[in-house]
Each structure stands twice: as structure tokens, then as C-alpha cells.
Amino acid sequence: MAAIVPVPDFDAIVFGATGDLTLRKLLPALYYRFRDGQVSHRCRIIAAARSDLTDEAYRERAARALASHVAKGDLTEPACREFLALLRYARTDGAEGGDWGPLESLLREDEARVRVFYLATSPDLYGPIAANLASHGLVTPQSRIVLEKPIGHDLESARRINREVGAVFDERQIFRIDHYLGKETVQNLLALRFANILFERLWSADVIDHVQITVAETVGVEGRGNYYDHAGALRDMVQNHLLQLVCLLAMEPPLDLDADALRDEKMKVLRALRPMPAYEVPHLTVRGQYVAGAIDGKPVDSYLNDLGTNAESTTETFVALKLEVCNWRWAGVPFYLRSGKRLPSKASEIVVQFKAIPYNVFPRDAAEMRPNRLVIRLQPKEGIELQMMTKDPGPGGLRLRPADLDISFEKAFSVRYPDSYERLLMDTVRGHATLFMRRDEVETAWSWVEPILRAWEDAPEKPRPYAAGSWGPTASIALIERDGRTWHEDLG
Numbered sequence: 023m024a025a026i027v028p029v030p031d032f033d034a035i036v037f038g039a040t041g042d043l044t045l046r047k048l049l050p051a052l053y054y055r056f057r058d059g060q061v062s063h064r065c066r067i068i069a070a071a072r073s074d075l076t077d078e079a080y081r082e083r084a085a086r087a088l089a090s091h092v093a094k095g096d097l098t099e100p101a102c103r104e105f106l107a108l109l110r111y112a113r114t115d116g117a118e119g120g121d122w123g124p125l126e127s128l129l130r131e132d133e134a135r136v137r138v139f140y141l142a143t144s145p146d147l148y149g150p151i152a153a154n155l156a157s158h159g160l161v162t163p164q165s166r167i168v169l170e171k172p173i174g175h176d177l178e179s180a181r182r183i184n185r186e187v188g189a190v191f192d193e194r195q196i197f198r199i200d201h202y203l204g205k206e207t208v209q210n211l212l213a214l215r216f217a218n219i220l221f222e223r224l225w226s227a228d229v230i231d232h233v234q235i236t237v238a239e240t241v242g243v244e245g246r247g248n249y250y251d252h253a254g255a256l257r258d259m260v261q262n263h264l265l266q267l268v269c270l271l272a273m274e275p276p277l278d279l280d281a282d283a284l285r286d287e288k289m290k291v292l293r294a295l296r297p298m299p300a301y302e303v304p305h306l307t308v309r310g311q312y313v314a315g316a317i318d319g320k321p322v323d324s325y326l327n328d329l330g331t332n333a334e335s336t337t338e339t340f341v342a343l344k345l346e347v348c349n350w351r352w353a354g355v356p357f358y359l360r361s362g363k364r365l366p367s368k369a370s371e372i373v374v375q376f377k378a379i380p381y382n383v384f385p386r387d388a389a390e391m392r393p394n395r396l397v398i399r400l401q402p403k404e405g406i407e408l409q410m411m412t413k414d415p416g417p418g419g420l421r422l423r424p425a426d427l428d429i430s431f432e433k434a435f436s437v438r439y440p441d442s443y444e445r446l447l448m449d450t451v452r453g454h455a456t457l458f459m460r461r462d463e464v465e466t467a468w469s470w471v472e473p474i475l476r477a478w479e480d481a482p483e484k485p486r487p488y489a490a491g492s493w494g495p496t497a498s499i500a501l502i503e504r505d506g507r508t509w510h511e512d513l514g
């Protein structure tokens with residue numbers, strides 16, 4: 023049973039409180055932390071948005087959101103009622119300095135407690151909201167600001183946001199969320215690597231042939247077309263989530279889990295990524311866009327139709343690429359990354375493929391030797407699988423066959439996996455920044471991604487079509503197969 027450590031009383035002020043992220047993720051996450059006794063009755067969740075709503079009207083919306091996004095058995099009437107009582111509504115136009123009266127008067131009631139300003143808005147508003155918080159005198163020493171990804175649209179806009187928010191808040195008060203870092207299984211990468219001697223000694227180009235990271239989704243753009251069409255898979259998934267996974271896999275052991283110790287090591291990985299010159303982009307990356315197809319036997323529309331009638335777009339909904347981490351540990355080990363919408367299953371997985379044995383002492387007909395493979399399943403069916411060669415039991419000579427050492431976390435621990443926002447929100451209240459991105463990480467990740475974006479913009483060819491329900495354009499299979507390797511198939 024996990025220990026629940028209560029956090030200090032806080033005011034969470036959520037800008038963008040009527041938006042999808044707040045209703046789908048933040049309120050359910052806060053509900054769970056309240057239900058489990060981590061958040062006290064004295065905390066307040068102040069919903070700030072432009073609509074003209076009363077506390078009661080907002081609570082009704084929140085109640086509907088909880089009913090849709092909290093598992094049935096977990097939403098009990100008394101807990102729900104008590105949780106809704108923590109909610110207040112303050113009509114606020116974050117970008118305009120005008121009428122901030124309702125928010126100001128709520129916050130003046132207690133100036134000493136922790137304040138978490140959560141910006142669940144478009145990134146263009148991060149700078150203006152920070153400036154307005156400052157001009158209304160609402161930033162106290164106990165304040166933190168939480169910025170949702172994407173931090174900007176490219177390096178320049180990310181720098182601008184960091185500069186504008188940094189003019190009001192100290193870096194230690196700024197929490198840039200990458201919700202992948204809040205996933206239990208992603209944190210488990212730290213345990214796998216640094217709480218066991220087994221793998222760390224093998225964790226290098228000496229014995230690792232290559233690494234694959236797949237983050238596959240069945241969903242399409244789900245009403246987020248406006249945002250997504252300006253982003254695309256490279257900005258939406260690779261610049262943050264997938265590069266963060268690369269960092270955790272490839273970094274050196276940090277001195278401890280102090281925020282800067284860990285982030286210093288991640289930064290070294292980002293700086294070691296080999297820059298991709300424009301002429302290599304067509305060879306090392308593949309971008310695709312889904313066309314109509316079927317998932318689980320159900321017909322699925324094309325991306326363009328999902329966007330709306332007569333839409334035209336060259337935004338990629340799939341990306342695959344090959345990168346290298348240029349340092350002593352990883353030189354020569356390719357990392358293959360792929361992520362896309364409308365793929366056959368929802369599955370996030372890391373595959374560490376070891377090299378073949380140097381010499382085979384077994385008879386040729388004993389079996390086809392398969393190199394060891396460590397599969398880290400991030401979601402669903404969270405767990406770890408180590409593929410090994412073993413003796414085929416029984417008489418008939420020494421025959422071999424591959425078998426899996428398979429640890430399913432669900433079976434091993436039989437607990438509910440908390441949503442990543444639960445952990446991350448509580449970390450912001452405590453002021454623990456280890457699982458958040460530092461300014462230099464975000465900017466360095468953009469610097470690496472940007473030449474790819476520019477090369478794509480300049481290229482005459484459009485993203486390659488792939489049928490919804492397939493594993494992306496065939497060129498993404500060619501990307502890995504021309505190196506004599508294959509994507510791990512048994513996903514999800």
C-alpha cells in the first residue's frame with residue numbers, strides 16, 4: 023500500500039479552467055489526491071477563465087467532467103461533493119490586465135499559502151498571464167507557475183516564453199510539464215537502470231545494438247484539430263515526450279535525484295544528439311498523414327476529414343526518425359523513434375536490442391539464435407520483458423528456443439496506476455522540480471528538432487499517406503530495415 027504524504031494547504035489557480043485539459047485531466051487528478059487524503063479540505067482550486075460563470079455553474083461542469091473521467095467505482099458521492107466544495111470560479115481574462123478583481127480578492131484572503139498558477143492555456147498566453155500576475159501583485163515567494171507543453175512552437179517562441187515568464191518567476195518557481203515524466207513506468211526507468219546493477223553494466227555500445235522507442239496511439243485529433251494542425255507529431259510528441267525518454271535511457275547516473283543533478287545529466291544527452299543537416303533529413307526521417315482506414319474493424323476517417331470539410335494540410339500525424347547520441351557510451355548505437363496517431367493499437371514501448379553472441383557453440387540446427395532484447399512496456403500492460411535463448415525442455419538433443427522473462431507490474435503490484443498529473447501536481451505543490459523540464463532542456467530540444475522542421479517545410483514532397491489502422495507509411499519500415507533491423511512487432 024503506497025504511503026500518502028499530505029501536501030501543505032494550497033491554492034491552485036487554473037487558467038483555461040473550462041478547457042479540455044482541465045476538465046479531462048487536472049480536475050480528476052486533484053479529485054483522486056483529495057479522495058486519498060493527500061489534499062486537505064482547506065485547499066482551494068480557483069478556476070479562472072473568460073466565461074461568465076458562477077461557482078455553482080462551474081461546479082456543475084466539474085461534476086460532469088468527473089463523472090466522465092473518473093472510474094465509476096472511484097467516484098463516491100460524499101468524496102465528490104466535498105471535492106466540489108474546494109472549487110471557486112473567478113472570471114478572468116488572463117491575457118488582458120482589465121478586471122482581475124474576483125481573482126485578486128480570493129487570493130488576498132491568504133497570502134502566505136502555496137500558490138500554484140497552472141496555465142492550461144495556449145502557450146501564447148504564458149508571457150501575458152505571467153506579466154498580469156506580477157502587475158496585480160499576486161506573485162508571492164510561495165508561488166509557482168506551471169506551464170503545459172508545448173513550450174512554444176519553435177526555438178524562438180520557446181525562448182520568448184522562457185524570457186517573459188522568467189522576468190516574473192525564478193527558475194525554481196517554474197514547472198514545465200512533460201506529463202510523460204509523471205508516468206510511473208517512465209520513472210521506473212530510473213529504478214531499472216540505477217537500482218539494479220544488472221543492466222547498467224551492459225548499458226552501452228559494447229553490447230547494445232540499437233534502441234527503439236514507439237509511442238503509438240489509436241486516437242486521431244479528437245477535436246484538437248486547431249492546435250494539432252499547427253503542431254504535428256514532431257512538435258507534439260518527439261520534441262518533448264520521446265526526447266525525454268531518450269534522455270532517461272541514455273543519461274549517465276546522476277549524483278542523486280535532486281532536480282538539477284538529474285536535469286544536468288539529461289542536458290548532456292540533448293547536447294550530444296547529432297545535429298541533422300538538411301540534406302540528411304529525407305534519409306533519416308519519415309513523416310506521414312493518415313488517410314481513411316479501419317481500427318479494430320471499425321472504419322476511421324482521414325486526417326483531412328477529421329479536420330473539417332475541404333481542409334488542406336501538410337501536417338504530419340506520424341513521424342519516424344533515426345538519431346544518434348554522440349558520446350563514449352553510445353557512439354554507433356542508433357536510436358529509432360516513431361510516433362503516430364490512428365495506429366493499430368495504443369502502445370508505448372522501449373526496446374533495447376542487444377548484440378548477437380560473438381560465437382555460436384551450438385549445433386547449427388539447434389535453433390536460429392536471437393539476440394537478447396529488453397522490452398520496457400510503458401503503457402498499456404506496463405511491465406518489462408527480457409527475451410532470452412533457453413534450452414527447449416525434453417529429449418532430442420540440445421535444442422534451443424527463445425523465451426521471455428516477463429514481469430507484469432499490474433500482476434506484481436496489483437495497484438491502480440495513478441495518472442501522471444496526480445504525481446506532477448503534488449510535486450508542484452511541494453516544489454519538487456525533478457520531474458519537470460528546465461529552461462535549457464526545452465530550448466536544446468527545440469534546437470535539435472528545428473532543422474528537421476525547416477527541412478520539411480522546404481521539401482517539395484508532402485507527408486506520405488498511411489491508412490488509419492496501419493503502422494505508418496512503409497517508408498518508416500524501410501528506415502529501420504535498410505540497416506538490417508526490424509521494428510518490434512508484438513506491441514500493445
Ligand code: BG6
Nearest residue numbers: 171201237239241258259263370
Ligand atoms: C500529449 C499530446 O502531450 O500526449 C497528445 O499533445 C497525445 O496529442 C498525448 O495524444 C499522449 O499522451 P498519453 O499519456 O495518452 O500517451
